[in-house]
Amino acid sequence: MAGELPVNSNSDVVLVRQHVRTAAIEMGLSLVDQTKVVTAASELARNALVYAGGGQVRIEIVQKGVRRGLRLTFSDDGPGIPDIQQALTDGWTTGGGLGLGLSGSRRLVDEFDLRSAPGEGTLITVTKWGR
Amino acid sequence: MDRVPILKLGDILIVSIQIDLQDQSVLALQEDLSEQVVATGARGVIIDISAVEIVDSFIGRMLATIAGISRMLDAETVVVGMRPAVAITLVELGLSLGGVRTALNLEKGVALLNHIESVQIASATR
Numbered sequence: 001m002a003g004e005l006p007v008n009s010n011s012d013v014v015l016v017r018q019h020v021r022t023a024a025i026e027m028g029l030s031l032v033d034q035t036k037v038v039t040a041a042s043e044l045a046r047n048a049l050v051y052a053g054g055g056q057v058r059i060e061i062v063q064k065g066v067r068r069g070l071r072l073t074f075s076d077d078g079p080g081i082p083d084i085q086q087a088l089t090d091g092w093t094t095g096g097g098l099g100l101g102l103s104g105s106r107r108l109v110d111e112f113d114l115r116s117a118p119g120e121g122t123l124i125t126v127t128k129w130g131r
Numbered sequence: 132m133d134r135v136p137i138l139k140l141g142d143i144l145i146v147s148i149q150i151d152l153q154d155q156s157v158l159a160l161q162e163d164l165s166e167q168v169v170a171t172g173a174r175g176v177i178i179d180i181s182a183v184e185i186v187d188s189f190i191g192r193m194l195a196t197i198a199g200i201s202r203m204l205d206a207e208t209v210v211v212g213m214r215p216a217v218a219i220t221l222v223e224l225g226l227s228l229g230g231v232r233t234a235l236n237l238e239k240g241v242a243l244l245n246h247i248e249s250v251q252i253a254s255a256t257r
Contacts, residue, residue, distance in 0.1 A: 010153045017151065017185065035185055035216035039224060042187040046154070090225055100188045104224035
């Protein structure tokens with residue numbers, strides 16, 4: 001299962017969660033890993049909505065040797081992140097939240113890649129590998 | 132937007148979240164509950180999340196906020212029925228829900244509220 005979904009409203013965030021859950025079940029992730037990756041997806045989708053005014057996510061199942069993984073790629077054309085290290089710090093927020101979205105979702109996945117520059121949007125790729 | 136119903140049982144308000152929560156529903160619940168706590172004079176609020184598959188930082192913060200608001204309105208909040216996978220994920224996310232009381236299920240949540248009340252009465256009459 002692969003596909004691209006828009007993240008332009010609060011109901012899109014719910015849809016993203018549901019699609020990620022379906023994909024996670026399909027590739028046989030454990031219940032705990034399903035819950036972690038869906039939670040990370042919820043945080044990142046909300047970030048795209050709150051900080052960039054919207055974006056999209058690609059959901060795909062990837063293969064590395066015998067291992068299968070669920071990869072989510074969030075992209076937006078928002079203002080970008082000036083200081084990535086700071087943005088990844090627990091408790092740091094410019095949006096009035098708890099500042100756990102980026103730092104917390106990084107802990108919930110196996111691979112986390114963030115590319116962003118001011119004025120150039122943000123691209124976040126996360127992967128959760130099957131055990 | 133779906134609204135979460137609030138049930139009243141004696142002087143306890145019970146909320147069972149059965150839908151996939153959107154942020155707006157979460158905010159509406161926060162407002163509805165504070166109004167109901169005052170309108171009914173409830174002494175306790177129980178939020179059942181046994182059907183909730185994920186709690187992210189937004190929903191987690193809402194639970195903590197509801198507990199804080201209720202406390203100011205003289206009611207205690209107990210979150211019941213958290214799934215093990217949700218608890219594991221919340222802690223890893225970095226959200227420990229420090230100020231929120233929890234119980235394993237609805238029955239234990241009611242017992243906890245009764246216990247809190249009896250302790251409060253005992254200390255008030257001492």
